[in-house]
Amino acid sequence: xxxxxxxxxxxxxxxxxxxxxxxxxxxxxxxxxxxxxxxxxxxxxxxxxxxxxxxxxxxxxxxxxxxxxxxxxxxxxxxxxxxxxxxxxxxxxxxxxxxxxxxxxxxxxxxxxxxxxxxxxxxxxxxxxxxxxxxxxxxxxxxxxxxxxxxxxxxxxxxxxxxxxxxxxxxxxxxxxxxxxxxxxxxxxxxxxxxxxxxxxxxxxxxxxxxxxxxxxxxxxxxxxxxx
Amino acid sequence: xxxxxxxxxxxxxxxxxxxxxxxxxxxxxxxxxxxxxxxxxxxxxxxxxxxxxxxxxxxxxxxxxxxxxxxxxxxxxxxxxxxxxxxxxxxxxxxxxxxxxxxxxxxxxxxxxxxxxxxxxxxxxxxxxxxxxxxxxxxxxxxxxxxxxxxxxxxxxxxxxxxxxxxxxxxxxxxxxxxxxxxxxxxxxxxxxxxxxxxxxxxxxxxxxxxxxxxxxxxxxxxxxxxxxxxxxxxxxxxxxxxxxxxxxxxxxxxxxxxxxxxxxxxxxxxxxxxxxxxxxxxxxxxxxxxxxxxxxxxxxxxxxxxxxxxxxxxxxxxxxxxxxxxxxxxxxxxxxxxxxxxxxxxxxxxxxxxxxxxxxxxxxxxxxxxxxxxxxxxxxxxxxxxxxxxxxxxxxxxxxxxxxxxxxxxxxx
Ligand SMILES: Nc1ncnc2c1ncn2[C@@H]1O[C@H](COP(=O)(O)OP(=O)(O)OP(=O)(O)O)[C@@H](O)[C@H]1O
Ligand SMILES: [Mg+2]
Numbered sequence: 001x002x003x004x005x006x007x008x009x010x011x012x013x014x015x016x017x018x019x020x021x022x023x024x025x026x027x028x029x030x031x032x033x034x035x036x037x038x039x040x041x042x043x044x045x046x047x048x049x050x051x052x053x054x055x056x057x058x059x060x061x062x063x064x065x066x067x068x069x070x071x072x073x074x075x076x077x078x079x080x081x082x083x084x085x086x087x088x089x090x091x092x093x094x095x096x097x098x099x100x101x102x103x104x105x106x107x108x109x110x111x112x113x114x115x116x117x118x119x120x121x122x123x124x125x126x127x128x129x130x131x132x133x134x135x136x137x138x139x140x141x142x143x144x145x146x147x148x149x150x151x152x153x154x155x156x157x158x159x160x161x162x163x164x165x166x167x168x169x170x171x172x173x174x175x176x177x178x179x180x181x182x183x184x185x186x187x188x189x190x191x192x193x194x195x196x197x198x199x200x201x202x203x204x205x206x207x208x209x210x211x212x213x214x215x216x217x218x219x220x221x222x223x224x225x226x227x228x
Numbered sequence: 229x230x231x232x233x234x235x236x237x238x239x240x241x242x243x244x245x246x247x248x249x250x251x252x253x254x255x256x257x258x259x260x261x262x263x264x265x266x267x268x269x270x271x272x273x274x275x276x277x278x279x280x281x282x283x284x285x286x287x288x289x290x291x292x293x294x295x296x297x298x299x300x301x302x303x304x305x306x307x308x309x310x311x312x313x314x315x316x317x318x319x320x321x322x323x324x325x326x327x328x329x330x331x332x333x334x335x336x337x338x339x340x341x342x343x344x345x346x347x348x349x350x351x352x353x354x355x356x357x358x359x360x361x362x363x364x365x366x367x368x369x370x371x372x373x374x375x376x377x378x379x380x381x382x383x384x385x386x387x388x389x390x391x392x393x394x395x396x397x398x399x400x401x402x403x404x405x406x407x408x409x410x411x412x413x414x415x416x417x418x419x420x421x422x423x424x425x426x427x428x429x430x431x432x433x434x435x436x437x438x439x440x441x442x443x444x445x446x447x448x449x450x451x452x453x454x455x456x457x458x459x460x461x462x463x464x465x466x467x468x469x470x471x472x473x474x475x476x477x478x479x480x481x482x483x484x485x486x487x488x489x490x491x492x493x494x495x496x497x498x499x500x501x502x503x504x505x506x507x508x509x510x511x512x513x514x515x516x517x518x519x520x521x522x523x524x525x526x527x528x529x530x531x532x533x534x535x536x537x538x539x540x541x542x543x544x545x546x547x548x549x550x551x552x553x554x555x556x557x558x559x560x561x562x563x564x565x566x567x568x569x570x571x572x573x574x575x576x577x578x579x580x581x582x583x584x585x586x587x588x589x590x591x592x593x594x595x596x597x598x599x600x601x602x603x604x605x606x607x608x609x610x611x612x613x614x615x616x617x618x619x620x621x622x623x624x625x626x627x628x629x630x631x632x633x634x635x636x637x638x639x640x641x642x
Contacts, residue, residue, distance in 0.1 A: 052637050085551020085552075096545075101237075
């Protein structure tokens with residue numbers, strides 16, 4: 001039991017605007033530590049919505065959520081912020097960087113927030129992460145001046161900087177060419193295998209999904225298959 | 229130096245929007261420099277008028293107030309417990325002067341706060357020279373004490389005030405009297421009292437104050453001569469004037485003197501009520517102007533932060549997604565307000581000081597007022613800075629709180 005990175009019990013969520021509709025219907029899902037999971041499904045089936053709930057950012061749902069054995073449902077916003085900062089790295093569907101800051105700073109900020117390492121150590125670590133995704137040359141450029149793919153890679157580097165237990169990505173390779181997609185995939189693979197980090201990635205890339213440990217398929221707010 | 233990540237983000241936002249930051253700080257700067265300038269001008273003017281009022285008013289004046297007769301004399305005469313009733317009490321005339329004045333002068337002189345005490349006899353007189361007559365009043369004084377209190381020497385335009393003690397029947401007259409009667413030092417002047425006594429006096433000096441009415445009526449003579457002129461004895465004194473080391477203590481010391489002597493002691497605050505009323509009115513005007521300026525500056529900051537938050541709402545969501553708490557976000561935006569406030573405050577202090585210095589050099593040349601009286605008073609600068617910072621914090625607080633409430637999911641979904 002202690003081996004679960006994440007456990008969701010009958011998660012249900014409604015949207016009320018413009019009309020009440022149920023986006024997530026009784027979702028049960030357990031993900032092991034070190035597992036590399038892909039979530040697939042048709043556009044609009046609720047993948048992003050589920051991911052936001054699992055990331056603790058969205059607290060407006062029914063059901064319960066446990067992360068690393070701790071129930072996060074009902075915790076205060078500040079506690080959740082702390083948990084996210086420490087144990088969850090998130091790559092958004094539309095790679096959001098802070099455009100006024102350099103790429104390096106963007107990657108450093110979550111680590112500075114966590115405050116476990118010195119400024120210098122954080123800087124070195126951030127630089128190393130940028131290097132892993134081949135964007136170290138852009139380190140000192142303002143984030144707003146990068147191409148879409150470059151921004152996405154910086155965003156992935158940022159998600160990894162605190163060595164989070166869980167990395168969540170909403171189409172993390174959506175903007176990347178096959179070469180860079182492979183780099184990211186290999187990196188995820190390595191993180192899950194060697195460092196026991198859990199990867200949960202929403203993707204439309206069939207090949208990417210097939211090569212992961214497990215595919216969770218969604219349709220219409222429900223999980224229709226979750227075989228290993 | 230280790231700065232927190234919140235501070236780093238706040239500073240980046242400020243520097244990536246230089247123009248707005250500068251405009252917001254300018255608002256604060258303007259408010260603070262105006263605050264300093266106007267406070268300095270007001271305090272300078274008030275101090276000046278206060279000082280001016282001391283050139284002819286003592287800090288405390290002891291005199292015999294006309295009052296309705298009561299039974300205290302009877303009581304001290306009979307020294308018993310029986311009740312004394314006065315039938316048909318009358319208004320007592322002030323012309324009786326003070327009883328035992330020189331004893332009281334000694335008593336008052338012994339008070340720790342007192343720096344100078346002098347008795348005075350004032351009498352209404354008519355000055356005559358040739359066929360021209362002029363009404364006025366003569367003050368019988370001990371001229372050294374009078375000089376110590378009011379700097380009579382500084383007002384002398386000719387003659388020597390110490391001749392008053394050396395030359396028998398001598399007098400110092402105001403410049404207005406001298407002009408009207410065309411008299412000079414060394415000339416004689418006839419002084420006639422209300423009781424009809426007449427004295428021919430030698431003019432040993434002419435003085436000019438800033439007040440025309442005083443110069444046209446007032447003269448100084450030795451106390452003994454005025455007593456003689458009024459037909460009174462050597463213990464006749466109409467008032468005792470007292471100056472203190474610190475004039476702000478006047479009301480308290482006046483009460484003390486009243487209890488010691490039993491006479492009315494009027495402090496300068498009471499004697500100059502209209503002056504004080506003027507100070508108060510000016511303070512109200514000044515404070516409303518400053519209030520408006522700071523309000524406008526505060527709105528500037530509020531506006532700019534609100535705009536920033538509107539623009540940066542996605543970034544705020546990102547920060548929160550990455551684990552920044554509501555408090556951290558509040559801190560980021562409140563810090564921006566505080567830095568704007570501090571920047572504007574420091575520049576405002578420098579600017580306010582320079583403006584005050586510059587204006588204090590403007591030549592006015594009206595009467596004894598040569599330059600605009602400006603005060604350089606450190607507490608004004610500290611007040612200005614704290615007002616500035618308080619305004620910016622108040623103005624920054626609401627936008628910052630709004631930012632802290634941003635829900636990351638709603639924003640990131642778009
Ligand atoms: N804020 C919202 N209010 C109302 N309905 C919403 C809101 N956000 C999403 N939806 C609806 O919820 C459903 C699920 O949306 P979601 O973004 O989770 O889809 P998705 O599976 O991530 O799709 P895609 O692959 O296109 O990203 C969609 O039908 C969408 O229209
Ligand atoms: Mg989506």
